[in-house]
Amino acid sequence: MSEDLKQAALDYHAIPKPGKISVELTKPAETSRDLSLAYSPGVAEPVKEIAKNPEDAYKYTAKGNLVAVISDGSAILGLGNLGPLASKPVMEGKSLLFKRFAGVDSIDIEVDCESPQAFIDTVKRIADTFGGINLEDIKAPECFEIERTLIEQCKIPVFHDDQHGTAIVTVAGMLNALEIQGKKIEDASMVCLGAGAAAISCSKLLISAGMKPENIYMLDRKGVIHSGRDDLNEYKSMFAVETDKRTLDDAIEGADIFLGLSGPDLLSADQVKKMAPNPIVFACSNPTPEIMPEVANAVRDDLIMSTGRSDFPNQVNNVLGFPFIFRGALDVRATAINEEMKLAAAYAIAGLAKEETPKEVLTAYGVDSLEFGKDYIIPKPTDPRLLGAVSNAVAQAAIDSGVATKELPANYPLKSVEDI
Numbered sequence: 001m002s003e004d005l006k007q008a009a010l011d012y013h014a015i016p017k018p019g020k021i022s023v024e025l026t027k028p029a030e031t032s033r034d035l036s037l038a039y040s041p042g043v044a045e046p047v048k049e050i051a052k053n054p055e056d057a058y059k060y061t062a063k064g065n066l067v068a069v070i071s072d073g074s075a076i077l078g079l080g081n082l083g084p085l086a087s088k089p090v091m092e093g094k095s096l097l098f099k100r101f102a103g104v105d106s107i108d109i110e111v112d113c114e115s116p117q118a119f120i121d122t123v124k125r126i127a128d129t130f131g132g133i134n135l136e137d138i139k140a141p142e143c144f145e146i147e148r149t150l151i152e153q154c155k156i157p158v159f160h161d162d163q164h165g166t167a168i169v170t171v172a173g174m175l176n177a178l179e180i181q182g183k184k185i186e187d188a189s190m191v192c193l194g195a196g197a198a199a200i201s202c203s204k205l206l207i208s209a210g211m212k213p214e215n216i217y218m219l220d221r222k223g224v225i226h227s228g229r230d231d232l233n234e235y236k237s238m239f240a241v242e243t244d245k246r247t248l249d250d251a252i253e254g255a256d257i258f259l260g261l262s263g264p265d266l267l268s269a270d271q272v273k274k275m276a277p278n279p280i281v282f283a284c285s286n287p288t289p290e291i292m293p294e295v296a297n298a299v300r301d302d303l304i305m306s307t308g309r310s311d312f313p314n315q316v317n318n319v320l321g322f323p324f325i326f327r328g329a330l331d332v333r334a335t336a337i338n339e340e341m342k343l344a345a346a347y348a349i350a351g352l353a354k355e356e357t358p359k360e361v362l363t364a365y366g367v368d369s370l371e372f373g374k375d376y377i378i379p380k381p382t383d384p385r386l387l388g389a390v391s392n393a394v395a396q397a398a399i400d401s402g403v404a405t406k407e408l409p410a411n412y413p414l415k416s417v418e419d420i
Protein backbone atom coordinates (compact mmCIF):
# COMPACT_ATOMS: atom_id res chain seq x y z
CA MET A 1 0.00 0.00 0.00
CA SER A 2 1.31 3.48 -0.80
CA GLU A 3 2.33 5.70 2.13
CA ASP A 4 -0.44 8.12 1.09
CA LEU A 5 -3.12 5.46 1.26
CA LYS A 6 -1.81 4.14 4.60
CA GLN A 7 -2.02 7.60 6.18
CA ALA A 8 -5.42 8.27 4.59
CA ALA A 9 -6.71 4.98 6.05
CA LEU A 10 -5.46 5.88 9.54
CA ASP A 11 -6.97 9.38 9.28
CA TYR A 12 -10.29 7.95 8.04
CA HIS A 13 -10.49 5.79 11.15
CA ALA A 14 -9.34 8.49 13.60
CA ILE A 15 -10.95 11.73 12.38
CA PRO A 16 -13.31 13.45 13.19
CA LYS A 17 -14.46 10.74 15.64
CA PRO A 18 -12.60 7.51 16.37
CA GLY A 19 -14.13 4.47 14.66
CA LYS A 20 -16.77 3.98 11.99
CA ILE A 21 -20.12 3.36 13.69
CA SER A 22 -22.40 4.87 16.32
CA VAL A 23 -25.85 4.20 17.78
CA GLU A 24 -28.89 6.26 16.82
CA LEU A 25 -32.29 6.57 18.51
CA THR A 26 -35.47 5.51 16.73
CA LYS A 27 -37.94 7.00 19.22
CA PRO A 28 -38.33 10.50 20.70
CA ALA A 29 -36.69 11.01 24.10
CA GLU A 30 -37.20 14.72 24.75
CA THR A 31 -40.11 15.19 27.16
CA SER A 32 -41.00 13.71 30.52
CA ARG A 33 -43.75 11.74 28.75
CA ASP A 34 -41.24 10.39 26.21
CA LEU A 35 -38.98 9.28 29.06
CA SER A 36 -41.84 7.70 30.98
CA LEU A 37 -42.57 5.58 27.87
CA ALA A 38 -38.98 4.83 26.90
CA TYR A 39 -37.80 4.08 30.42
CA SER A 40 -39.47 3.90 33.82
CA PRO A 41 -42.34 3.25 34.25
CA GLY A 42 -43.40 2.46 30.63
CA VAL A 43 -40.57 0.11 29.77
CA ALA A 44 -41.98 -2.41 32.25
CA GLU A 45 -44.86 -3.18 29.88
CA PRO A 46 -42.80 -4.68 27.01
CA VAL A 47 -40.64 -6.43 29.63
CA LYS A 48 -43.70 -8.26 30.95
CA GLU A 49 -44.92 -9.10 27.44
CA ILE A 50 -41.55 -10.57 26.45
CA ALA A 51 -41.34 -12.54 29.69
CA LYS A 52 -44.72 -14.10 28.79
CA ASN A 53 -43.87 -14.59 25.11
CA PRO A 54 -40.21 -14.40 24.01
CA GLU A 55 -41.27 -13.88 20.35
CA ASP A 56 -42.49 -10.44 21.42
CA ALA A 57 -38.84 -9.39 21.61
CA TYR A 58 -39.15 -9.01 17.82
CA LYS A 59 -42.13 -6.70 18.31
CA TYR A 60 -40.86 -4.49 21.10
CA THR A 61 -37.06 -4.37 20.72
CA ALA A 62 -34.46 -3.86 18.00
CA LYS A 63 -33.62 -7.60 17.99
CA GLY A 64 -35.18 -8.39 14.60
CA ASN A 65 -32.94 -6.00 12.67
CA LEU A 66 -29.80 -6.45 14.77
CA VAL A 67 -26.83 -8.59 13.77
CA ALA A 68 -23.74 -9.15 15.90
CA VAL A 69 -20.41 -9.36 14.09
CA ILE A 70 -18.34 -11.58 16.37
CA SER A 71 -14.67 -12.49 16.13
CA ASP A 72 -11.83 -13.88 18.19
CA GLY A 73 -9.31 -12.18 15.90
CA SER A 74 -7.62 -15.46 15.02
CA ALA A 75 -7.58 -14.94 11.21
CA ILE A 76 -7.92 -11.21 10.56
CA LEU A 77 -8.15 -10.86 6.77
CA GLY A 78 -4.86 -12.35 5.52
CA LEU A 79 -2.95 -10.77 8.41
CA GLY A 80 -3.23 -13.82 10.68
CA ASN A 81 -3.87 -14.19 14.40
CA LEU A 82 -3.46 -10.67 15.76
CA GLY A 83 -6.00 -11.08 18.55
CA PRO A 84 -9.51 -9.80 19.26
CA LEU A 85 -8.81 -6.11 19.89
CA ALA A 86 -6.82 -5.69 16.68
CA SER A 87 -9.74 -7.19 14.76
CA LYS A 88 -12.06 -4.37 15.88
CA PRO A 89 -11.56 -2.11 12.82
CA VAL A 90 -12.53 -4.99 10.53
CA MET A 91 -15.57 -5.88 12.64
CA GLU A 92 -16.69 -2.23 12.80
CA GLY A 93 -16.17 -2.23 9.03
CA LYS A 94 -18.52 -5.18 8.62
CA SER A 95 -21.09 -3.34 10.76
CA LEU A 96 -20.69 -0.27 8.56
CA LEU A 97 -21.34 -2.40 5.46
CA PHE A 98 -24.39 -4.07 7.02
CA LYS A 99 -25.95 -0.67 7.68
CA ARG A 100 -24.88 1.12 4.52
CA PHE A 101 -25.88 -1.56 2.05
CA ALA A 102 -28.78 -3.35 3.70
CA GLY A 103 -30.09 -1.17 6.55
CA VAL A 104 -29.17 -3.88 9.07
CA ASP A 105 -28.21 -2.54 12.52
CA SER A 106 -25.02 -4.21 13.57
CA ILE A 107 -22.60 -4.17 16.45
CA ASP A 108 -19.13 -5.68 16.65
CA ILE A 109 -18.10 -7.97 19.51
CA GLU A 110 -14.50 -9.10 19.96
CA VAL A 111 -14.12 -12.09 22.24
CA ASP A 112 -10.91 -12.77 24.15
CA CYS A 113 -11.17 -16.50 24.74
CA GLU A 114 -8.80 -19.27 25.70
CA SER A 115 -10.51 -22.01 23.68
CA PRO A 116 -13.16 -22.64 21.01
CA GLN A 117 -15.48 -23.87 23.77
CA ALA A 118 -15.07 -20.57 25.67
CA PHE A 119 -15.94 -18.70 22.46
CA ILE A 120 -19.00 -20.90 21.91
CA ASP A 121 -20.15 -20.40 25.51
CA THR A 122 -19.77 -16.63 25.25
CA VAL A 123 -21.68 -16.34 21.98
CA LYS A 124 -24.40 -18.73 23.06
CA ARG A 125 -25.06 -16.71 26.22
CA ILE A 126 -25.59 -13.45 24.31
CA ALA A 127 -27.23 -14.84 21.14
CA ASP A 128 -30.82 -14.03 22.10
CA THR A 129 -30.00 -10.32 22.05
CA PHE A 130 -29.70 -10.45 18.26
CA GLY A 131 -31.68 -11.40 15.17
CA GLY A 132 -28.60 -13.03 13.65
CA ILE A 133 -24.92 -13.72 14.24
CA ASN A 134 -22.21 -13.10 11.68
CA LEU A 135 -19.02 -14.88 12.73
CA GLU A 136 -15.93 -13.26 11.25
CA ASP A 137 -12.22 -13.90 10.87
CA ILE A 138 -12.03 -17.05 12.99
CA LYS A 139 -9.36 -19.42 11.78
CA ALA A 140 -9.76 -22.95 10.52
CA PRO A 141 -10.19 -25.63 11.65
CA GLU A 142 -11.70 -24.21 14.89
CA CYS A 143 -14.23 -22.13 12.90
CA PHE A 144 -15.99 -25.24 11.59
CA GLU A 145 -16.81 -26.72 14.99
CA ILE A 146 -17.63 -23.29 16.41
CA GLU A 147 -20.13 -22.57 13.66
CA ARG A 148 -21.65 -26.06 13.70
CA THR A 149 -22.22 -25.98 17.47
CA LEU A 150 -23.62 -22.47 17.49
CA ILE A 151 -26.03 -23.26 14.64
CA GLU A 152 -27.22 -26.23 16.67
CA GLN A 153 -27.55 -24.34 19.94
CA CYS A 154 -28.85 -20.91 18.88
CA LYS A 155 -32.39 -20.11 17.76
CA ILE A 156 -31.26 -17.43 15.28
CA PRO A 157 -29.26 -17.70 12.02
CA VAL A 158 -25.52 -18.11 12.63
CA PHE A 159 -23.33 -17.62 9.57
CA HIS A 160 -19.57 -17.66 9.28
CA ASP A 161 -19.03 -15.00 6.65
CA ASP A 162 -15.49 -16.04 5.68
CA GLN A 163 -16.85 -19.47 4.83
CA HIS A 164 -20.24 -18.86 3.27
CA GLY A 165 -20.25 -15.17 2.33
CA THR A 166 -17.00 -15.70 0.49
CA ALA A 167 -18.21 -18.93 -1.12
CA ILE A 168 -21.41 -17.31 -2.41
CA VAL A 169 -19.59 -14.40 -4.00
CA THR A 170 -16.81 -16.61 -5.37
CA VAL A 171 -19.32 -18.91 -7.05
CA ALA A 172 -21.12 -15.88 -8.52
CA GLY A 173 -17.90 -14.47 -9.96
CA MET A 174 -16.63 -17.87 -11.07
CA LEU A 175 -19.78 -18.78 -13.02
CA ASN A 176 -19.51 -15.53 -14.95
CA ALA A 177 -15.74 -15.76 -15.44
CA LEU A 178 -16.08 -19.30 -16.81
CA GLU A 179 -18.82 -18.19 -19.19
CA ILE A 180 -16.68 -15.33 -20.51
CA GLN A 181 -13.67 -17.64 -20.93
CA GLY A 182 -15.85 -20.20 -22.75
CA LYS A 183 -15.31 -22.93 -20.14
CA LYS A 184 -17.75 -25.27 -18.41
CA ILE A 185 -17.60 -25.61 -14.63
CA GLU A 186 -17.88 -29.41 -15.00
CA ASP A 187 -14.66 -29.52 -17.04
CA ALA A 188 -12.65 -26.77 -15.34
CA SER A 189 -9.60 -27.63 -13.26
CA MET A 190 -8.81 -25.48 -10.23
CA VAL A 191 -5.87 -24.91 -7.95
CA CYS A 192 -7.03 -23.58 -4.58
CA LEU A 193 -4.20 -22.08 -2.55
CA GLY A 194 -5.29 -22.15 1.08
CA ALA A 195 -7.17 -24.87 2.93
CA GLY A 196 -8.82 -22.81 5.65
CA ALA A 197 -12.25 -21.35 6.37
CA ALA A 198 -12.71 -19.59 3.04
CA ALA A 199 -10.93 -22.09 0.79
CA ILE A 200 -12.79 -25.15 2.04
CA SER A 201 -16.19 -23.51 1.93
CA CYS A 202 -15.61 -21.95 -1.51
CA SER A 203 -14.49 -25.29 -2.92
CA LYS A 204 -17.54 -27.03 -1.46
CA LEU A 205 -19.98 -24.50 -2.93
CA LEU A 206 -18.19 -24.65 -6.31
CA ILE A 207 -18.75 -28.41 -6.19
CA SER A 208 -22.45 -27.80 -5.44
CA ALA A 209 -22.48 -25.54 -8.51
CA GLY A 210 -21.04 -28.30 -10.72
CA MET A 211 -17.25 -28.43 -10.28
CA LYS A 212 -15.80 -31.95 -10.06
CA PRO A 213 -13.97 -32.69 -6.78
CA GLU A 214 -11.31 -34.60 -8.71
CA ASN A 215 -10.55 -31.43 -10.71
CA ILE A 216 -9.51 -29.51 -7.59
CA TYR A 217 -5.97 -29.39 -6.22
CA MET A 218 -6.03 -27.75 -2.80
CA LEU A 219 -2.82 -26.62 -1.10
CA ASP A 220 -1.91 -25.59 2.42
CA ARG A 221 1.45 -24.41 3.75
CA LYS A 222 2.86 -27.90 3.26
CA GLY A 223 1.82 -28.17 -0.39
CA VAL A 224 -0.73 -30.22 -2.31
CA ILE A 225 -3.34 -32.01 -0.20
CA HIS A 226 -3.01 -35.58 -1.46
CA SER A 227 -4.09 -38.96 -0.25
CA GLY A 228 -0.59 -39.91 0.89
CA ARG A 229 -0.52 -37.25 3.62
CA ASP A 230 -1.09 -38.30 7.21
CA ASP A 231 -1.23 -34.79 8.70
CA LEU A 232 -4.63 -33.71 7.40
CA ASN A 233 -7.58 -32.69 9.56
CA GLU A 234 -11.02 -34.02 8.61
CA TYR A 235 -11.86 -30.88 6.61
CA LYS A 236 -8.71 -30.95 4.49
CA SER A 237 -9.04 -34.73 4.02
CA MET A 238 -12.24 -34.20 2.03
CA PHE A 239 -10.05 -32.61 -0.66
CA ALA A 240 -7.23 -35.16 -0.70
CA VAL A 241 -6.62 -36.42 -4.24
CA GLU A 242 -4.52 -39.26 -5.64
CA THR A 243 -1.69 -37.40 -7.39
CA ASP A 244 2.07 -37.11 -7.64
CA LYS A 245 1.87 -33.31 -7.68
CA ARG A 246 3.36 -31.83 -4.52
CA THR A 247 3.93 -28.09 -4.96
CA LEU A 248 2.07 -25.07 -6.34
CA ASP A 249 4.48 -25.15 -9.25
CA ASP A 250 3.42 -28.74 -10.05
CA ALA A 251 -0.31 -28.11 -9.60
CA ILE A 252 -0.59 -24.86 -11.55
CA GLU A 253 0.64 -26.44 -14.81
CA GLY A 254 -2.34 -26.34 -17.21
CA ALA A 255 -4.89 -25.23 -14.56
CA ASP A 256 -7.94 -23.31 -15.74
CA ILE A 257 -8.47 -21.55 -12.41
CA PHE A 258 -6.31 -20.28 -9.56
CA LEU A 259 -8.31 -19.47 -6.43
CA GLY A 260 -6.21 -17.79 -3.75
CA LEU A 261 -7.54 -17.73 -0.18
CA SER A 262 -4.23 -17.90 1.63
CA GLY A 263 -1.89 -14.93 1.99
CA PRO A 264 0.07 -12.22 0.19
CA ASP A 265 2.33 -12.64 -2.85
CA LEU A 266 2.27 -16.44 -3.08
CA LEU A 267 1.64 -16.82 -6.85
CA SER A 268 4.41 -15.80 -9.26
CA ALA A 269 4.15 -14.43 -12.79
CA ASP A 270 5.94 -17.57 -14.03
CA GLN A 271 3.24 -19.71 -12.44
CA VAL A 272 0.49 -17.68 -14.14
CA LYS A 273 2.32 -18.27 -17.45
CA LYS A 274 1.98 -22.03 -16.90
CA MET A 275 -1.82 -21.98 -16.65
CA ALA A 276 -4.14 -23.19 -19.45
CA PRO A 277 -5.27 -20.80 -22.22
CA ASN A 278 -7.91 -18.28 -21.07
CA PRO A 279 -7.19 -18.77 -17.38
CA ILE A 280 -8.99 -17.30 -14.37
CA VAL A 281 -7.08 -15.94 -11.37
CA PHE A 282 -9.05 -15.03 -8.25
CA ALA A 283 -6.35 -13.73 -5.88
CA CYS A 284 -8.68 -13.01 -2.98
CA SER A 285 -6.34 -12.61 -0.01
CA ASN A 286 -6.81 -9.27 1.77
CA PRO A 287 -5.39 -6.76 1.82
CA THR A 288 -2.53 -8.06 -0.36
CA PRO A 289 -3.57 -10.60 -2.99
CA GLU A 290 -1.63 -13.74 -3.89
CA ILE A 291 -0.51 -11.83 -7.01
CA MET A 292 -1.04 -8.19 -7.91
CA PRO A 293 -3.16 -7.63 -11.04
CA GLU A 294 -0.43 -5.65 -12.81
CA VAL A 295 2.00 -8.54 -12.36
CA ALA A 296 -0.42 -11.18 -13.65
CA ASN A 297 -1.78 -9.03 -16.48
CA ALA A 298 1.77 -8.29 -17.65
CA VAL A 299 2.36 -11.94 -18.55
CA ARG A 300 -1.04 -12.91 -20.02
CA ASP A 301 -3.55 -11.05 -22.16
CA ASP A 302 -6.10 -13.90 -22.10
CA LEU A 303 -6.58 -13.73 -18.32
CA ILE A 304 -9.54 -12.85 -16.12
CA MET A 305 -8.03 -11.31 -13.02
CA SER A 306 -9.84 -10.55 -9.81
CA THR A 307 -8.95 -9.61 -6.23
CA GLY A 308 -10.77 -8.98 -2.95
CA ARG A 309 -9.99 -5.26 -3.09
CA SER A 310 -12.05 -2.22 -4.06
CA ASP A 311 -9.27 -0.57 -6.06
CA PHE A 312 -9.06 -3.08 -8.94
CA PRO A 313 -11.68 -4.41 -11.39
CA ASN A 314 -13.61 -7.57 -10.40
CA GLN A 315 -13.80 -7.32 -6.62
CA VAL A 316 -14.65 -10.79 -5.37
CA ASN A 317 -15.37 -10.02 -1.74
CA ASN A 318 -17.99 -11.20 0.72
CA VAL A 319 -19.27 -7.59 1.00
CA LEU A 320 -21.41 -8.47 -2.03
CA GLY A 321 -23.09 -11.16 0.02
CA PHE A 322 -23.47 -10.89 3.78
CA PRO A 323 -25.46 -7.62 4.06
CA PHE A 324 -28.13 -8.78 1.61
CA ILE A 325 -28.18 -12.39 2.76
CA PHE A 326 -28.91 -11.34 6.34
CA ARG A 327 -31.47 -8.79 5.07
CA GLY A 328 -33.43 -11.57 3.37
CA ALA A 329 -33.00 -14.00 6.25
CA LEU A 330 -34.11 -11.45 8.88
CA ASP A 331 -37.11 -10.29 6.89
CA VAL A 332 -38.67 -13.75 6.69
CA ARG A 333 -37.27 -14.58 10.15
CA ALA A 334 -35.43 -17.59 8.82
CA THR A 335 -34.18 -20.03 11.44
CA ALA A 336 -31.07 -20.80 9.40
CA ILE A 337 -29.15 -19.79 6.29
CA ASN A 338 -29.14 -23.02 4.30
CA GLU A 339 -27.58 -24.27 1.05
CA GLU A 340 -30.64 -23.29 -1.00
CA MET A 341 -30.41 -19.71 0.27
CA LYS A 342 -26.65 -19.59 -0.45
CA LEU A 343 -26.99 -20.79 -4.05
CA ALA A 344 -29.96 -18.47 -4.64
CA ALA A 345 -27.78 -15.56 -3.49
CA ALA A 346 -24.91 -16.63 -5.76
CA TYR A 347 -27.13 -16.83 -8.85
CA ALA A 348 -28.77 -13.49 -8.04
CA ILE A 349 -25.39 -11.74 -7.72
CA ALA A 350 -24.08 -13.36 -10.91
CA GLY A 351 -27.19 -12.37 -12.88
CA LEU A 352 -26.87 -8.66 -12.10
CA ALA A 353 -23.50 -8.36 -13.86
CA LYS A 354 -25.22 -9.18 -17.15
CA GLU A 355 -27.83 -6.46 -16.86
CA GLU A 356 -27.37 -2.77 -17.61
CA THR A 357 -25.32 -1.07 -14.87
CA PRO A 358 -27.12 1.79 -13.08
CA LYS A 359 -25.80 5.31 -13.63
CA GLU A 360 -24.98 5.88 -9.95
CA VAL A 361 -22.55 2.96 -10.04
CA LEU A 362 -20.78 4.41 -13.10
CA THR A 363 -20.53 7.76 -11.31
CA ALA A 364 -19.24 6.19 -8.07
CA TYR A 365 -16.50 4.39 -10.00
CA GLY A 366 -15.77 7.32 -12.37
CA VAL A 367 -16.32 5.31 -15.59
CA ASP A 368 -18.54 5.75 -18.67
CA SER A 369 -19.64 2.14 -18.90
CA LEU A 370 -19.40 -1.23 -17.20
CA GLU A 371 -20.33 -4.10 -19.45
CA PHE A 372 -20.27 -7.82 -18.75
CA GLY A 373 -16.80 -8.95 -19.78
CA LYS A 374 -13.28 -9.64 -18.54
CA ASP A 375 -13.10 -6.51 -16.41
CA TYR A 376 -16.67 -6.71 -15.17
CA ILE A 377 -17.59 -10.22 -14.07
CA ILE A 378 -19.45 -9.24 -10.92
CA PRO A 379 -21.45 -6.22 -9.72
CA LYS A 380 -19.85 -3.48 -7.66
CA PRO A 381 -20.71 -3.33 -3.93
CA THR A 382 -22.39 0.07 -4.36
CA ASP A 383 -24.80 -1.34 -6.94
CA PRO A 384 -28.24 -0.48 -5.50
CA ARG A 385 -29.83 -3.48 -7.25
CA LEU A 386 -27.99 -5.93 -4.98
CA LEU A 387 -30.28 -5.14 -2.06
CA GLY A 388 -33.50 -6.02 -3.85
CA ALA A 389 -32.21 -8.90 -5.98
CA VAL A 390 -30.19 -10.78 -3.35
CA SER A 391 -32.46 -10.28 -0.33
CA ASN A 392 -35.47 -11.31 -2.42
CA ALA A 393 -33.74 -14.44 -3.75
CA VAL A 394 -32.58 -15.40 -0.25
CA ALA A 395 -35.97 -14.78 1.38
CA GLN A 396 -37.79 -16.73 -1.34
CA ALA A 397 -35.34 -19.63 -1.03
CA ALA A 398 -35.87 -19.61 2.75
CA ILE A 399 -39.63 -19.85 2.20
CA ASP A 400 -39.30 -22.58 -0.46
CA SER A 401 -36.92 -24.64 1.67
CA GLY A 402 -39.08 -24.37 4.78
CA VAL A 403 -36.83 -22.36 7.14
CA ALA A 404 -38.81 -19.09 6.97
CA THR A 405 -41.23 -18.36 9.79
CA LYS A 406 -42.78 -15.30 8.13
CA GLU A 407 -44.16 -14.56 4.68
CA LEU A 408 -42.32 -12.51 2.09
CA PRO A 409 -42.79 -8.87 3.22
CA ALA A 410 -45.20 -6.78 1.16
CA ASN A 411 -42.45 -4.28 0.27
CA TYR A 412 -40.28 -6.96 -1.39
CA PRO A 413 -38.28 -6.73 -3.60
CA LEU A 414 -36.75 -3.80 -1.73
CA LYS A 415 -35.76 -0.75 -3.78
CA SER A 416 -33.55 0.97 -1.23
CA VAL A 417 -32.60 0.90 2.45
CA GLU A 418 -35.20 3.64 2.97
CA ASP A 419 -37.87 0.95 2.39
CA ILE A 420 -36.77 -0.86 5.56
Ligand SMILES: NC(=O)C1=CN([C@@H]2O[C@H](COP(=O)(O)OP(=O)(O)OC[C@H]3O[C@@H](n4cnc5c(N)ncnc54)[C@H](OP(=O)(O)O)[C@@H]3O)[C@@H](O)[C@H]2O)C=CC1
Binds near residue numbers: 137139141162194266
Ligand atom coordinates in the same frame (compact mmCIF):
# COMPACT_ATOMS: atom_id res chain seq x y z
N1 LIG B 1 -12.06 -11.81 -0.73
C1 LIG B 1 -12.81 -12.25 0.27
O1 LIG B 1 -14.02 -12.02 0.31
C2 LIG B 1 -12.21 -13.04 1.35
C3 LIG B 1 -10.88 -13.29 1.41
N2 LIG B 1 -10.35 -14.06 2.41
C4 LIG B 1 -8.92 -14.21 2.44
O2 LIG B 1 -8.58 -15.59 2.48
C5 LIG B 1 -7.43 -15.77 3.28
C6 LIG B 1 -7.67 -16.89 4.29
O3 LIG B 1 -8.68 -16.52 5.20
P1 LIG B 1 -9.39 -17.63 6.11
O4 LIG B 1 -9.76 -18.80 5.31
O5 LIG B 1 -10.42 -16.90 6.88
O6 LIG B 1 -8.19 -18.02 7.09
P2 LIG B 1 -7.73 -19.44 7.72
O7 LIG B 1 -6.75 -19.09 8.76
O8 LIG B 1 -8.93 -20.23 8.07
O9 LIG B 1 -7.00 -20.18 6.51
C7 LIG B 1 -5.81 -19.75 5.98
C8 LIG B 1 -5.33 -20.82 5.02
O10 LIG B 1 -4.30 -20.27 4.21
C9 LIG B 1 -3.24 -21.18 4.19
N3 LIG B 1 -1.97 -20.49 3.97
C10 LIG B 1 -1.47 -19.44 4.62
N4 LIG B 1 -0.25 -19.14 4.15
C11 LIG B 1 -0.01 -20.04 3.17
C12 LIG B 1 1.10 -20.27 2.31
N5 LIG B 1 2.19 -19.54 2.39
N6 LIG B 1 1.00 -21.27 1.41
C13 LIG B 1 -0.10 -22.05 1.35
N7 LIG B 1 -1.17 -21.89 2.14
C14 LIG B 1 -1.11 -20.89 3.05
C15 LIG B 1 -3.25 -21.85 5.56
O11 LIG B 1 -2.53 -23.07 5.49
P3 LIG B 1 -2.41 -24.07 6.76
O12 LIG B 1 -3.74 -24.80 6.81
O13 LIG B 1 -1.29 -24.98 6.39
O14 LIG B 1 -2.16 -23.22 7.96
C16 LIG B 1 -4.75 -22.04 5.75
O15 LIG B 1 -5.19 -23.23 5.14
C17 LIG B 1 -7.10 -14.41 3.90
O16 LIG B 1 -6.08 -13.82 3.14
C18 LIG B 1 -8.36 -13.62 3.72
O17 LIG B 1 -8.15 -12.24 3.56
C19 LIG B 1 -11.14 -14.63 3.38
C20 LIG B 1 -12.48 -14.41 3.38
C21 LIG B 1 -13.11 -13.54 2.39
Ligand SMILES: CC(=O)C(=O)O
Binds near residue numbers: 077137162308317319
Ligand atom coordinates in the same frame (compact mmCIF):
# COMPACT_ATOMS: atom_id res chain seq x y z
C1 LIG C 1 -13.12 -10.02 3.20
C2 LIG C 1 -12.88 -10.83 4.39
O1 LIG C 1 -13.81 -11.15 5.11
C3 LIG C 1 -11.55 -11.28 4.68
O2 LIG C 1 -10.62 -11.03 3.89
O3 LIG C 1 -11.38 -11.94 5.71
Ligand SMILES: [Mg+2]
Binds near residue numbers: 077136137161162
Ligand atom coordinates in the same frame (compact mmCIF):
# COMPACT_ATOMS: atom_id res chain seq x y z
MG1 LIG D 1 -13.21 -12.01 6.96
